[in-house]
Amino acid sequence: MPPPGPSRLRNLRLPLLVGLLSLALTGWLWHHENQAAEARMQTDFDFSVRQSVSRIEERIASYEQMLRAARGLFEASDAVSRDDFQSFVSALMGGSAPSGLQLMAFTPLLPAGQIPGHVATRRALGDADYAIRPGDGSGPVAPVTYIAPPTPGNRAALGHNLYADPLRRKAMLQARDSGGIAITSRIALRLDAPHNKPAFAMYLALYTRGQPDDTPASRQAAVYGWVHIAFRLADLIASMPGEGSPGIALRIYDGPEALAERLMFDSEPEADSPLPRFTAIKHIEFPQHRWALQVRSTPAFELGQSNKPARIIAGAGVCVSLLLALFTWQLVTGRARAFARAQAMTRELREREEYMRHMAQHDPLTQLPNRALFSDRLQAALARARRERSRAALMFVDLDHFKPVNDACGHAVGDSLLIAATERMRECLRESDTLARVGGDEFVVLLPHIDSRDDARQVAERIRTSIALPFQIGPHQIDISASIGICIFPEHAGDEVSLMKCADTAMYQAKDAGRDRLFFADEA
Ligand SMILES: Nc1nc2c(ncn2[C@@H]2O[C@H](COP(=O)(O)OP(=O)(O)OP(=O)(O)O)[C@@H](O)[C@H]2O)c(=O)[nH]1
Structure with missing residues (x-):
């Protein structure tokens, strides 16, 4: 094949330019659509993050409301019996604990001198094997006294001296001094032993009616016990309504930072994608305590967000560019071809005319004038x-x-x-x-x-x-x-x-x- 001549190259210049311009426009549109898709994905991800955080916050708020309702029960009555408490909690939970809550309990604060009477009373009221443990009787104790629902697992916690556990005691004192709720760091529930499932306890202090409770000091003087709840984090997440956000993985850390040793919950422990496209760290705030929520997208999130318009723009843009280049090439070469053909026809006509004139005036054999x-x-x-x-x-x-x-x-x-x-x-x-x-x-x-x-x-x-x-x-x-x-x-x-x-x-x-x-x- 001979190399393309200068006129052929000239003819290619405009179609190439048109094709390249069209491709450039396609690239710009594609880039623009990708950016828009990226922004849409970011918005969707942010929405999923907000949704995850607010669902947990709502659930925590509902726990707090339950505690405040229980405190209302104690404040409204001179004496709340075990049955009263269990009926109340049963009504509050709707007969079961659908909200991820494991238990609600009442724990009095007992000086050492009241311990024997307390134990005798509990046994007399039907808890035959009731005993405070651990506790050597040398100081105040905070034994779990009422527990609901009274499942065998929950009942195993009766008599458990919460003051003996530094984590629980810390939260109880916080609740006592603040008058509001306080949450423990990660604990293990007795009923989960030996499995150490991440769990938490939330406390609200009860104060003696008629005594001032407007300062930490007055609250310390007036406190006579706590209502508290305990929940496993996995149960809390599982109990949340809705399906969760597809393609969104959630990790919850006990503390303000996402430290591996403080990981309490991982929604996708198997599918740990090392480089998630989107990540966010949010916090769930409690009085004097924080959880860090690490939210990350998984490949399923990007699949669900597949950028179809960008693919359509790219495909259609490339096709249109090729067609435009081809169309322009046809226009250019068509004009050139028509011009060359007209020239050839004119030349042919002239030669024919010349020949006819020659033939009309000359002898065909000798070519002499006729x-x-x-x-x-x-x-x-x-x-x-x-x-x-x-x-x-x-x-x-x-x-x-x-x-x-x-x-x-x-x-x-x-x-x-x-x-x-x-x-x-x-x-x-x-x-x-x-x-x-x-x-x-x-x-x-x-x-x-x-x-x-x-x-x-x-x-x-x-x-x-x-x-x-x-x-x-x-x-x-x-x-x-x-x-x-x-x-x-x-x-x-x-x-x-x-x-x-x-x-x-x-x-x-x-x-x-x-x-x-x-x-x-x-x-x-
Ligand atoms: N080869 C050839 N012969 C031709 C052509 N045109 C005419 N002739 C012949 O030329 C001859 C001319 O005839 P004449 O001039 O009468 O014959 P001649 O033999 O030359 O006789 P004189 O002229 O009297 O000497 C004829 O036989 C024609 O057929 C031609 O283009 N080519």
């Missing part, structure tokens, strides 16, 4: 000779015994002989003279300007002599001659027709005189 063209030139020469009062000569040249050549050697040899004879005659003439073929073996010669009849005689003699020399046509050596009639303007004739006629007559006289000779018109 009778029509010769007539034009004769008229022009005569007009000029009349103007300039000069002389012109007209000769009729007829080959002698040409027919026998045709007959003996064939028509093709006859043709070649005619062409060769033409050449010889042409060599005897000047550029300004005209040699024409007017019949089979008949030629006419116009000498438009002669000074005397001798000029014409010399030319005619040269022609006669050259024709008389042998011709070699292929294998054939041919000897012929020519008879020439000469007519001089204006001596012998004054117009075209007369000149032709008298030259013709003179030629026949040369024939009659024995051929291979020349005759002037006035020699007849």
Whole structure:
């Protein structure tokens, strides 16, 4: 394949430019749509994060409300019995604990001196194996006294001295001093032993009615116990309404920072994608305590957010760019092709016209002017000779015994002989003279300007002599001659027709005189 020429390269330039511009526009749109999709994904992710945080906060708030309702029960009654408490909690929970809550309990604060009476009372009221543990009776205790729902697992916590556990005690004292709720750090529930499932306890202190409780000091003096709840974090998350957000993974850390050793909950422990596309750290705030929530997207999130418009823009943009480039190429080359074709057609028409004109004026065998063209030139020469009062000569040249050549050697040899004879005659003439073929073996010669009849005689003699020399046509050596009639303007004739006629007559006289000779018109 030949290398593309400059015009082909020129023709490619505009389609390439159009294609590249269209591709650039496609790229810009694609980039723009990707950015919009990224922003949409970020918005969706942020929404999922907010949703996750607020669902947990709502659940925690509902726990707090339950505690405040329980405190209301104690504040409204002189004495709340175990059955009262259990009925109340049962009503509060709707008969079970659907909210991820494991238990609600009442824990009094007992000075050492009240411990034996407390234990005796509990046993007398039906908790036969009730005992405070651990506890050596040397200091105040906070034993779990009422517990609901009273499942065997929960009941195992009865008598458990919460003051002996530093984490629980810390939260209890916080609740006591603040008057509000307080939450422990991560603890393990007794009923989960030996499995250490992350759990928490939330406390609300109870104060003796009628005593001031508006300062930490007055609250320390007035406190007589706590209502509290305990929940496992996994149960809390599982109990939240709704399906959660697809493609969103959640980790909860006990504390303000996402430290591996403080991880309490991981919604997707198996699918730990090392490089999540989106991540966020949020906090759940408690009085004097914080949880860190690490929210991250998983590959399922990006799949759910697949950027279809960007793919459509890219695909359609590339197709349109190719089509535009092709269309432009067709326009450009179509114009160039039409132009080249028009040029070729014009050239062809000119050549054909030229050929037709040539054919109309020339003899096809010898390419000599024919009778029509010769007539034009004769008229022009005569007009000029009349103007300039000069002389012109007209000769009729007829080959002698040409027919026998045709007959003996064939028509093709006859043709070649005619062409060769033409050449010889042409060599005897000047550029300004005209040699024409007017019949089979008949030629006419116009000498438009002669000074005397001798000029014409010399030319005619040269022609006669050259024709008389042998011709070699292929294998054939041919000897012929020519008879020439000469007519001089204006001596012998004054117009075209007369000149032709008298030259013709003179030629026949040369024939009659024995051929291979020349005759002037006035020699007849
Ligand atoms: N090969 C060939 N022959 C032609 C052509 N045109 C005419 N002729 C032949 O030329 C011959 C001319 O005839 P004439 O001039 O009567 O015969 P001639 O033998 O030359 O006789 P004279 O002129 O009396 O000497 C004829 O036989 C034509 O058929 C042509 O283009 N090619």
